[in-house]
Amino acid sequence: MTPAEQQFRAELVSLLPRLRRFGRALTGQRQDADDLVQTAIERALTRREQWEAGTRLSSWLFRIVQNAWIDEVRARGRRDRVLAPEEAGEHVGVSTTDAQIDALAVRKAMARLNDDQRIAVSLVLVEGLPYKEAAAVLDIPIGTLTSRLARAREQLQALLADFGRSKETGR
Amino acid sequence: MKYSDDDLMAYVDGELDAESAAAIAAALALDAALADRVARQRELRRAVHAAFEPVLAEPMPQRLLASARGTPAAPVRARRWSGFEWGAMTASLALGAVLGAVFLHQAQDLVPGTGPAADWVADETGLRARGALALALTQQLAATQAPDAPVKVGSSFVATTGEYCRSFTFAPTAATAHLGGLACRRSGAWRLLAVAEADRPGGAPEQYRQAGAPVPAPVLRAIEDRIQGNALDADAERAARQRGWER
Structure with missing residues (x-):
């Protein structure tokens, strides 16, 4: 292994937690997210030469993850993707503090967004990328990014208000 | 107006220029409806x-680590570093250029407790600072630290992921190079996100060597990848310490 490759791998390792979080926001599922990150790691290592040193490795990796996700969605067709997230997972049956209910509601609402909107929200709100960088990751104009973000936020507000109402009426 | x-979305996302942001901030005080709309946008962003x-605090699946590191997925037999003195981490630098990225790569092979106290230890989520390094990260302020402190804290900042991070350097010794790194506060511990050697001191003019430990380039890149806004100033650093580096 060359020193350059070792350095690249070390930086990749340090970014894995964020890639997993991004994957989780996109897929809503732990297993799917980790499969996605695995695919992205392999692609990143194969295409290491294409990464321009001096540019942000994180952005380059986000782009790979999101491309892998789009490929995956296309391959599967749209019938069975992004289900309600992790409902059989760790958040059921444990203490239901407000923070956890909140988080579960947000993840459910995220799963109902369309792919473009969910990707935009994942980059800007979950990963905290500036608009300019998120637009570069997606290779779209900033105006397109912000309009996706705006529509996504309206949707999320509406969905979360809806969940809140159904909780109050005990539905 | x-x-x-x-506009409000861009305001909440910190994307407005200073003048527009200041105008909205001023308008908020006078307009309850506007303040309410901003509060709803903020709350959504936060939630x-x-x-x-x-997800950041979850244990990292071994298969992902193995792929990224290029090591076999099967557990690696612990390597005993019995041939070396681990009395101080800097002593290990006598090994020369093998540290930095290579050290990160091999850190999985270090078993806690197999040697005398080191300044970091590997666990299932990566590297965790301990000993003198952990103490310095928690206690030392850049403005007041001793010039000859064995560990020097560089800049402190809030990461895009929301936690506090601090860069650090170890004082070089006669036989060794500068070593620097970046640690971020997660779940009550300092996680090392990058550790690397600076360029060999022999290559740098004398005055730069005297000026203090340079931050290695990979560590600078790691900082740039994560920093949100500017580094903390002395007051903000002190305030963060008072909160135990938890946000």
């Missing part, structure tokens, strides 16, 4: 971020 939802934040 009327503000669109797009979405918080919903996925716990």
Whole structure:
């Protein structure tokens, strides 16, 4: 292994937690997210030469993850993707503090967004990328990014208000 | 002045220029309805971020680590570093150029407790600072630290992921190079996100060597990848210490 490759791998390792979080926001599922990150790691290592040193490795990796996700969605067709997230997972049956209910509601609402909107929200709100960088990751104009973000936020507000109402009426 | 939802979204996302942001901030005080709209946007941003934040603290699946590191997925037999003195981490630098990225790569092979106290230890989520390094990260302020402190804290900042991070360097010794790194506060511990050697001191002019430990380039890149806004100033650093580096 060359020193350059070792350095690249070390930086990749340090970014894995964020890639997993991004994957989780996109897929809503732990297993799917980790499969996605695995695919992205392999692609990143194969295409290491294409990464321009001096540019942000994180952005380059986000782009790979999101491309892998789009490929995956296309391959599967749209019938069975992004289900309600992790409902059989760790958040059921444990203490239901407000923070956890909140988080579960947000993840459910995220799963109902369309792919473009969910990707935009994942980059800007979950990963905290500036608009300019998120637009570069997606290779779209900033105006397109912000309009996706705006529509996504309206949707999320509406969905979360809806969940809140159904909780109050005990539905 | 009327503000669109797009304006408020950009305001909450920190995307407005200083002048426009200041205008909205001033308008908020006078307009309860506007303040309410901004509060709703802020709360949504906070809730979405918080919903996925716990993923960062989850143990990293071995298969992902193995792929990224290029090591076999099967557990690696612990390597005993018995030939070396681990009395101080800097002593290990006598090994020369093998540290830095290579050290990160091999850190999985270090078993806690197999040697005398080191300044970091590997666990299932990566590297965790301990000993003198952990103490310095928690206690030392850049403004007041002793010039000859064995560990020097560089800049402190809030990461895009929301936690506090601090860069650090170890004082070089006669036989060794500068070593620097970046640590971020997660779940009550300092996680090392980058550790690397600076360029060999022999290559740098004398005055730069005297000036203090340079931050290695990979560590600078790691900082740039994560920093949100500017580094903390002395007051903000002190305030962060008072909060135990928890946000």
